[in-house]
């Protein structure tokens with residue numbers, strides 16, 4: 001059985017993610033899991049509701065569900081820690097504006113992971129600003145190998161693949177070798193120079209240099225912000241999908257010649 005801790009488990013992203021984890025699409029159709037869900041004091045009743053829904057879904061692979069608000073209890077023996085619990089930004093904010101509030105959460109949770117999680121726990125930091133939070137978490141967990149800490153930049157990779165596919169008029173599975181350099185922020189660089197479309201360098205397929213050099217980068221950098229403006233809240237379903245993709249990439253062989261993006 002794999003023990004997976006998820007923080008912010010009563011939140012919007014988790015509401016999409018937990019049911020995917022329980023269904024077996026992430027760790028495989030024969031792999032039983034235990035879910036340990038961390039919430040905040042304010043979200044505890046909602047967390048009880050989430051646990052009820054998971055139980056009522058009768059997932060055959062979901063062998064245990066436990067909930068709590070103390071990371072020193074919830075992270076006990078965790079082999080994966082998916083750290084989502086944090087405040088999201090609203091319209092007009094940058095992700096970095098969240099650091100004051102969210103940074104503290106990741107310092108505390110890093111200490112807790114260090115103390116009670118499996119020594120080889122794999123940590124995926126989702127709460128923004130995720131790269132800085134991942135660094136804070138890692139610095140507070142010196143017993144856990146640094147290579148085990150990942151900041152979620154997979155959503156940017158997926159967004160970049162989608163835009164390239166739309167522009168080239170191909171299905172998105174034809175896009176490979178997509179790198180996101182830098183932070184999950186408006187300064188990131190989605191690397192179209194090394195990306196490929198059906199095995200061919202992007203620039204040989206998409207001849208519109210202005211679009212590639214100006215528009216493409218801008219679209220990816222601002223995608224999260226545009227979504228918030230339109231919907232009034234930040235992306236959640238696509239984020240959960242990208243967490244699934246990130247975990248699968250970390251746990252299964254990468255296709256020969258390809259790679260994936262993960263921040264740390």
Ligand SMILES: NC(=O)C1=CN([C@@H]2O[C@H](COP(=O)(O)OP(=O)(O)OC[C@H]3O[C@@H](n4cnc5c(N)ncnc54)[C@H](O)[C@@H]3O)[C@@H](O)[C@H]2O)C=CC1
Nearest residue numbers: 008010011012013039040043085086087088127128152155
């Ligand atoms: N890296 C990425 O690609 C993305 C990151 N995000 C970030 O993910 C975070 C969560 O987003 P949502 O789920 O939409 O927010 P949400 O507000 O719906 O859920 C967050 C949950 O975390 C809980 N929480 C707060 N402090 C906590 C703590 N110390 N321990 C445990 N739980 C705690 C809250 O009570 C709430 O239930 C935000 O910081 C958001 O900006 C969102 C989308 C993409």
Ligand SMILES: O=C([O-])CC(=O)C(=O)O
Nearest residue numbers: 089095128224225234235
């Ligand atoms: O934009 C936000 O604040 C949420 C997020 O990280 C994204 O959708 O990329």
